[in-house]
Amino acid sequence: MPHRIAVMLVLLLAAFGGVAFRLYGLQAVDHDVWARRGEGMLKQRVVLPAMRGVIRDSNGELLAHDKLVHEVWVNTQHLRDLNDVRTRLARLLKRPLTEVVNGMKPEDVISQYREHVTTVVTATLNETGEPVPADLALQMADEKRIEFPLIKGLPTETADIWKVRLKEGNIYAISLRSSVRRFYPSEERLTHVLGYVNEKTVLEEDGPGGRKREKHIQIGREGVEAVLNTELTGTDGFQWIEKDRKGREITSFRGEGEEPRHGHEVTLTIDMHLQDTMEQVLEQAFMQYKPKRITSVLIEPKSGAVLAMASRPHIDRETMKGIIANPAVSAQYEPGSVFKVVAYTGALDRKVVGLGETINVDPSLKVFASQRIKDHVNGPVTVLNAFAQSSNRAAYLLALRLGDDKYLEYVRNFGFGQRTGIELTGEITGTVWPRKAWDGLTFSRMAMGHAVTVTPLQMTMAVGVIANGGNLMKPQLIKEVKDEKAT
Secondary structure: OHHHHHHHHHHHHHHHHHHHHHHHHHHHHOHHHHHHHHHHHHEEEEEEOOOOOOEEOOOOOEEEEEEEEEEEEEEHHHHOOHHHHHHHHHHHHOOOHHHHHHHOOHHHHHHHHHHHHHHHHHHHHHHHOOOOOOOHHHHHOOOOOOEEEEEEEEOHHHHHHHHHHHHHOOOOOEEEEEEEEEEOOOOOOOHHHHOEEEEEEEEEEOOOOOOEEEEEEEEEEOHHHHHOHHHHOOEOEEEEEEEOOOOOEOHHHOOOEEOOEOOOEEEEOOOHHHHHHHHHHHHHHHHHHOOOOEEEEEEEOOOOEEEEEEEEOOOEOOOOEOOOOOHHHHOOEOOHHHHHHHHHHHHHHOOOOOOOOEEEOOOOOHHHOOOOOOOOOOOEEEHHHHHHOOOHHHHHHHHHHHOHHHHHHHHHHOOOOOOOOOOOOOOOOOEEOOHHHOOOOHHHHHHOOOOEEEOHHHHHHHHHHHHOOOOOOOOEOEEEEEOOOOO
């Protein structure tokens, strides 16, 4: 007997020693690891989404802004948690928990609760006017994924209905998440100027347990949305909360947080009253004449402010059909007769000719012999009348009086062959050939607006030089960028 007692004592001491060693490991050696894991199960970092900055026209009209939208997410793992499902089903059936535990098979418990969840979800979808997936029951029973989004883009009033129905149905496996979405009240107006945003999904750490959660961010593409993406993008805030095992927040344990910082507010020089008129005219012309492309730009010459800018086809933000790049700055063409202002104004500016001076544009003259210039003006004509009648030969004669190098200098001074520097994506320089690349016809063709390419904005700004006393302005599209906290 003493021998047996000694053996049992040794075994008991060994067992208690093992337990003590394990407790020491948990409490001392691995304390931080298990503390973080336990905290991660109860503590949650709730993201407070930041709004992308609003964009307004010069009169304060809203052109682009974010709205808070909501998503319905299904967590199939919670639907497979037998202990939790038993508790919730017992409440629904108004029966003691022990009766459900002892009187129902586990698979029947899971099946019956899933059927209840499916019924509530179907009724809520019908109530809010959303389509009911044909395989909804199969989605609820899908054990290959932990969670998935059921509906996206719900307005707040619809999300409130979901909150009520889920609470009434005692459903924890389905939750609502908030996000933001970009809206354009102007719809099909100003699409190339504003551009659009793409949503990108990234993974971020959600809670001290190191769990990952999807986060949707907006990235500006094209137009003002892209150029000022950094200024328009806000910084999300957060709030630490703790929940009990039933998923209810313990408000007394609400921890530190940080308010979201919304993106800057941007005001454009665009006047939507003028923009609407321009869009209507372009739309009518596009439907009537069916061109491949049509573009219009309206500026204020003295300041260079862009008051309206539109093109057809425009961007359909839903289907992404149409021309994505802004033709006003990305399309080049031979300007034709309007380009003659360079030769005429250059000659007048250098005083190599006067408006009342008579010049001879007869095609039989030797100067025109090798140029094959077509013209509807013949014989002697004053410079003023030649300009009024858009004479091709007169433009060439005046360019000759300036000389190759000086003429090219005026072409550059009018802003051709270089970007205007407007706050838009995709701007090109157009084409102005250097003197060494000319052939025998380049000079005469350039003088009348050929053998050179320009963008619609370049040509608009060049004409604005005439209206602004000879001063070329840089086009201005951004009137003001203001911090959302600025007073």
